[in-house]
Amino acid sequence: MSTWGTHWWRIVPLAAGLLVSVVASGISLFGMVPIVLWCVLARTWRSGFVVGMSLVAVHAWFVVPRQLGWSGPWVPSYIERFWLYAVVTAFVCAVGLAVQRWLLAGLGWLFAMIGSGFFITVVLLFDALEAKPRDEGVLPGPSGLQVVEGAGYCGSGNCSRDAVMTGDRAPEVVREHLESRGYMARSPERMCWAVGVVYTHEVCADMRTISADKVEVTWYIN
Known part of the structure; x- marks a missing residue:
């Protein structure tokens, strides 16, 4: 059987996650981490595909609305794209691992992912103490001006x-x-x-x- 026939349920979430990263905000390596992690840890195609696409949906939620300039309490902020994204995706992965009865084996990966999210957040917050705001939708300005x-x-x-x-x-x-x-x-x-x-x-x-x-x-x- 071909690689596609055997691993399609791993390839599809990876490709979809990469597409979201490229279209929404350029290559987002951190956003791809939980998707790649899950595709490595998943053992069955059913839970592998369902959880994988759920992670892609979470990834899209964290990057697409802000990229489109939407606002409101359900639009994650830039900082939340790291710490909150890590927490939510770790929870989704934990549910998938529990379904596969492989939760303990994946706990180290999950804690590492959450820790990296909080570490990046602390670094960004420290850098932002005396930093000017980002473009924040003001720039680039309107065409014609x-x-x-x-x-x-x-x-x-x-x-x-x-x-x-x-x-x-x-x-x-x-x-x-x-x-x-x-x-x-x-x-x-x-x-x-x-x-x-x-x-x-x-x-x-x-x-x-x-x-x-x-x-x-x-x-x-x-």
């Missing part, structure tokens, strides 16, 4: 970035752009965007209209 990013600012335990966008109806175009990325108006000059399943990650963008065709946007973690 010229975008010039400023130097930004750091002080009082928080950092911000700023950019001046110039073009026809720039203030209205930028507002529509932010709305399409999930931002909601808090005031005429401020729009905010929040994600996070366990811990809310909120980013606000302040818009200062310079002229009818020029607007300055300053965004920061609230």
Whole structure:
């Protein structure tokens, strides 16, 4: 029998997980770890395929909504893509291993996966203490506008970035752009965007209209 006929239930989740990683956020090696791990540990095609595709679905949930600019309490934040993703996928793998009556043999792998997720999270949080916010849906700016990013600012335990966008109806175009990325108006000059399943990650963008065709946007973690 061919390799495909024997191992199709391993190959399909691997290919699907890789497709999610590439389409959603580039090659995400950490996102593929639990999928690869499960395809190695699985012993039967039924549980192997069902759990494998469940892991792919979890992977898609953690990367696709944020990549599409969605917001809300069911959209995982960037940090949760590491620690919470590790916990959820470890639980899914544990259920699969228990069904296969092989839970004890896989506990070391599961704890290592959770530990690596928390380790990466701690490193990212430490780096973010004095770091400027990411693009957070503000950049790249709307097509048709010229975008010039400023130097930004750091002080009082928080950092911000700023950019001046110039073009026809720039203030209205930028507002529509932010709305399409999930931002909601808090005031005429401020729009905010929040994600996070366990811990809310909120980013606000302040818009200062310079002229009818020029607007300055300053965004920061609230």
